[in-house]
Amino acid sequence: MLLLAENLRFLRNELNASQQSVADALLITRGRYSKYEDGASDPPIDILLKISRYYKVSVDLLISIDLRKYKLEELLKLSDNRILLPIKTDSKGENKIEVVPFKASMGYLVGYSDPDYIENLQTISLPFLNHGKYRAFPVEGDSMPPYKDGNFIIGQYIESLSDLKVGKTYIFITREGITYKRLEDQSSSKIQVSADNKFYQSYEIAKENLLEIWEFRCSIATDEFDRNSSELDNETIIRMFNEIKSDLSKLTS
Structure with a gap:
């Protein structure tokens, strides 16, 4: 709790x-109170909550982030989860798009x-992306065609869960990992x-497991488009699968 002090x-x-x-x-x-600032003792939960309300800074930030590294008036938060968003800028003060590499993607859960x-x-810089904070994340697996291994999704930071839109795709940063999925629905406690x-x-x-949310803005493909592989697209595979199921049903009937 020395960081708290x-x-x-x-x-x-x-x-x-x-x-x-x-x-x-x-x-x-x-x-x-002076003992809390000196690190001589730790405040109990009820006092810690009062301190959080007094300074208008969440408990998780008080005990886990060195607030001296930030300008308080410029802190960006995911309001529903109270997580800081560090921002990298260039010499002109403009936001840069950080790229989370494939090999270090799991490290993002610790260092975000x-x-x-x-x-x-x-x-990287993309001049057509402005008026927001953007970050590039790697795509893995085949769950979101046509994006595949080697692609990057560039997302715009979402500050509040109330900004989520059903039907849109997002990079969800959770305590378990990074996933790119489409939002189907949300309730007061889950999505x-x-x-x-x-x-x-x-x-x-x-929702308590969400750390950050980034809405899809564009993608970057690092491999050349394979025309032959596209001939067996997702819809074709599903149709073939359904036909096989139908044939098996006829054989067993």
Whole structure:
């Protein structure tokens, strides 16, 4: 909880507040609050929640992110999950598109909120993408044709779950991994997603497991289009599969 102590000192100094004024707002003594800032003791959950509300910074950020690395007024958050979005800019202050590499894609789950990790990602620029924050993610598997291994999906950062649209495709960053799927439905506690490849069943993701969401904006193919492989497309495979099922049904009847 040493990071919490550093964050408490930083936030209080940003507000130009005294320890006494913060303690009064929390309904505790100044001596007790000073121990939290010094790292001499950890606040219990009820006090930690009060601290979070006082500074308007979520508990997960207070204890897991070094807030000194950010300008508070420029923090971007996924409001429903309260996750920081580090942003890389060029010398002109313009956003760069970070590329998450295939081999390090799982590392993104650890480093997505770490500005040092984001700083080390390679970047690209696309002049037709502006007015938003974009990032490129690798595609793996065959669940979302025509995108396949070697492709990258460039997504625009979604700040709130209320901005999600049924029928649109998104890169969902969850505690289990990175997945590119189409949104089918959502409720107060979960979303339902599906693959465009109908061989894969739709499934649900609990909103509490969502870390980031990026809406599809464009894609990059790193392999040449294979005309021969396209002749056996997804619809053709499904049709063949249904015909086989029909033939088997006739044989067993």
